[in-house]
Amino acid sequence: MLHWTDSHCHLDAPEFDADRPDVVARARAAGVVRQLLPAIDLDSCRAIAELAAGDPSLLPAFGLHPMYLDRHDDAALASLAAWCRQHRPVAIGECGLDFFVDGLDADRQRVVFRAQVELAVELDLPLVLHARRAVDEVIATLRRYRPKGGVVHSFSGSEQQASQLHTLGFALGIGGPITYDRAQRLRRVVRNMPITQLLLETDAPDQPCACKRGQRHEPADLTAVVSVVTALREISAEVLSAETEANFDRIFPATH
Numbered sequence: 001m002l003h004w005t006d007s008h009c010h011l012d013a014p015e016f017d018a019d020r021p022d023v024v025a026r027a028r029a030a031g032v033v034r035q036l037l038p039a040i041d042l043d044s045c046r047a048i049a050e051l052a053a054g055d056p057s058l059l060p061a062f063g064l065h066p067m068y069l070d071r072h073d074d075a076a077l078a079s080l081a082a083w084c085r086q087h088r089p090v091a092i093g094e095c096g097l098d099f100f101v102d103g104l105d106a107d108r109q110r111v112v113f114r115a116q117v118e119l120a121v122e123l124d125l126p127l128v129l130h131a132r133r134a135v136d137e138v139i140a141t142l143r144r145y146r147p148k149g150g151v152v153h154s155f156s157g158s159e160q161q162a163s164q165l166h167t168l169g170f171a172l173g174i175g176g177p178i179t180y181d182r183a184q185r186l187r188r189v190v191r192n193m194p195i196t197q198l199l200l201e202t203d204a205p206d207q208p209c210a211c212k213r214g215q216r217h218e219p220a221d222l223t224a225v226v227s228v229v230t231a232l233r234e235i236s237a238e239v240l241s242a243e244t245e246a247n248f249d250r251i252f253p254a255t256h
Contacts, residue, residue, distance in 0.1 A: 038063060063095040072112045092127050126150035162189050178228050203217065
């Protein structure tokens, strides 16, 4: 069986409370042998640490998500830094900027994001980034601070932005959106990007594949993403597995 890594999965989400062990078992049966679990707030950091402590194939990333800005005061930033120093994760995140959701204070987002980039630089850790309608500003921030790299999860930008991120050492996380026929720009990016920049993800329980529209997304559904990406790039699943697993190990060296 081929091996895959789900580079972005919110396994701690309440949608999985009723059957989390079964979800993990189905992922393993589908060949998804590892999952990177990014936190969204301090409670999520603690939940993910507990999950990862019981299963070495569940890989913790600790961070403060921009969509939950009301939870991220200065005390939360200080607590995150202390938590990461004590319980060293494989990455900092999910963090970033979201200029799509109405009502989020852009200036406060910048403060919270920059603090986490600085933490990643201090701890020499990669970043798991959220960038929605904010890719150019995220790129500018990365150029300023020069972290060691990471991944822009659920990338939805242009080929030019993808190229700039590649120069900065950032992979692109590709998941459920690629399975929709309307995602023509994203499909062009995936077809043409260097394969060394490619990571696969589900963002489960969110962003379901086209075949599970309106349903809960699971890490086992990564195989639907695989089918589309192999067709777009005209490569075998064996090649895609070898390349994306090597990419993940290179970008997140603490995982192996």
